[in-house]
Amino acid sequence: MTLDHPAKTPVRPDAIIVGAGPAGLTAALYLGRFRRRVLVIDGGDSRAAWIPTTHNHPGFPDGVAGTTLLDLQKEHALRYGARIQKGTVQALSAADDGFVLEIDGDTLRAATVLLACGVEDNAPMLPNVDEAVRRTLMRICPICDGFEVTGQRVGVIGHGPLGAREALFLRTYADHLTLIHIAAPDALPAEERALLADANVTVIETPIESVELQLDQPRALCFAGAGRMEFDALYSALGVTPRTGLALAMGARHDDQGRLEVDDHQQTSIPGLYAAGDMVRGLNQITTAQGEAAIAATAMHNRLRGV
Structure with missing residues (x-):
C-alpha cells in the first residue's frame, strides 16, 4: 500500500x-x-x-x-x-x-x-558515539526500556540534575550503575551527589575518549588516562x-x-x-x-x- x-x-x-x-x-x-x-x-x-x-x-x-x-x-x-x-x-x-x-x-x-x-534529542558530542546512536545502541528513554536493562551494568552519560535524576531512576533496574558526568564538577550540586552516593551510584568525571562497540551492544567507554569501563547498556541523559x-x-x-x-x-x-x-x-x-x-x-x- x-x-x-x-x-x-x-x-x-x-x-x-x-x-x-x-x-x-x-x-x-x-x-x-x-x-x-x-x-x-x-x-x-x-x-x-x-x-x-x-x-x-x-x-x-x-x-x-x-x-x-x-x-x-x-x-x-x-x-x-x-x-x-x-x-x-x-x-x-x-x-x-x-x-x-x-x-x-x-x-x-x-x-x-x-x-x-x-x-x-541532544546527543552526546563524543568520539565514535554517532554509530551507537544510529544503531540505537545508545538508549535515550529509561521510562520506555528501563525494564530491559534489569540486572545489568548501566552507564548514564549526562550532566547536572537531569543526569542525576535519570541515573537514580535507572537504579531501580540496574545492578551496577555509573553516571558519567560530562560537565564541570560544580554542575552537579551537592544534594544530587548525596542522593547518588546513597543509591550506590558511581560518579565518573574523567573525559571520555571513545565508545567501543562490540557485536550488537556498546561494550565499553574509554576514559582519558583512566583506562576503560565495560557496560551492558548505555543511556544518554542530555535532554x-x-x-x-x-x-x-x-x-x-x-x-x-x-x-x-x-x-x-x-x-x-x-x-x-x-x-x-x-x-x-x-x-x-x-x-x-x-x-x-x-x-x-x-x-x-x-x-x-x-x-
Missing part, C-alpha cells in the same frame, strides 16, 4: 496537522472519523522511528517496532480519508479565516492547525530540544523548558492552534502523545462546529 498521497490537495482542509508521529497520526484518525478534511504534513523525522522494539505500548505484548507502529497508524488514518503529504513547514501565520502555512514553496490554508512536531519554532514565532506561550503551554483541550495561547505530544509534555511517551492528540482533535472538530 502506498502511504503517501500526491503533494497537492485539491480542497482546502479543515485541519492541517504538522507532524506524522504517533500524536499527529492519532489526530488524523480522529478528525477523519469526524468526517473532517485533514492533511498531515510528514517531515519524516518522527522520534518513534528510532525505536527497534518497544515493550511499553499497550496492546503489543510481544513488542512492536517504532516503524511498524507508524505504518499501522498511517494506514489507519488513510482509511478514514486523511491525506499525508511529505514536506517541511517553513512558516506559520494567522489569517482572518484561520492559518496560512508555507510548505516547500506552496501556500496552504486551514481553519485549524495541530502542531505535533515532537522533540530532538531534548522541543521543535516549537513555528508556534514561538507566532508568540505562543511556553514554559521555561521551551515546551508549549496548552489548555485542557490542548489549545495553545493562540486560538485555533493546538499542540500535542512531546513538544507539550516532558514525559516523552507515545501513549500520552496519542491521548493528547485525541483530545486536540475532538476540540478542533468542536471548534469547526462552532461549539
Whole structure:
C-alpha cells in the first residue's frame, strides 16, 4: 500500500496537522472519523522511528517496532480519508479565516492547525558515539526500556540534575550503575551527589575518549588516562530540544523548558492552534502523545462546529 498521497490537495482542509508521529497520526484518525478534511504534513523525522522494539505500548505484548507502529497508524488514518503529504513547514501565520502555512514553496490554508512536531534529542558530542546512536545502541528513554536493562551494568552519560535524576531512576533496574558526568564538577550540586552516593551510584568525571562497540551492544567507554569501563547498556541523559519554532514565532506561550503551554483541550495561547505530544509534555511517551492528540482533535472538530 502506498502511504503517501500526491503533494497537492485539491480542497482546502479543515485541519492541517504538522507532524506524522504517533500524536499527529492519532489526530488524523480522529478528525477523519469526524468526517473532517485533514492533511498531515510528514517531515519524516518522527522520534518513534528510532525505536527497534518497544515493550511499553499497550496492546503489543510481544513488542512492536517504532516503524511498524507508524505504518499501522498511517494506514489507519488513510482509511478514514486523511491525506499525508511529505514536506517541511517553513512558516506559520494567522489569517482572518484561520492559518496560512508555507510548505516547500506552496501556500496552504486551514481553519485549524495541530502542531505535533515532537522533540530532538541532544546527543552526546563524543568520539565514535554517532554509530551507537544510529544503531540505537545508545538508549535515550529509561521510562520506555528501563525494564530491559534489569540486572545489568548501566552507564548514564549526562550532566547536572537531569543526569542525576535519570541515573537514580535507572537504579531501580540496574545492578551496577555509573553516571558519567560530562560537565564541570560544580554542575552537579551537592544534594544530587548525596542522593547518588546513597543509591550506590558511581560518579565518573574523567573525559571520555571513545565508545567501543562490540557485536550488537556498546561494550565499553574509554576514559582519558583512566583506562576503560565495560557496560551492558548505555543511556544518554542530555535532554531534548522541543521543535516549537513555528508556534514561538507566532508568540505562543511556553514554559521555561521551551515546551508549549496548552489548555485542557490542548489549545495553545493562540486560538485555533493546538499542540500535542512531546513538544507539550516532558514525559516523552507515545501513549500520552496519542491521548493528547485525541483530545486536540475532538476540540478542533468542536471548534469547526462552532461549539
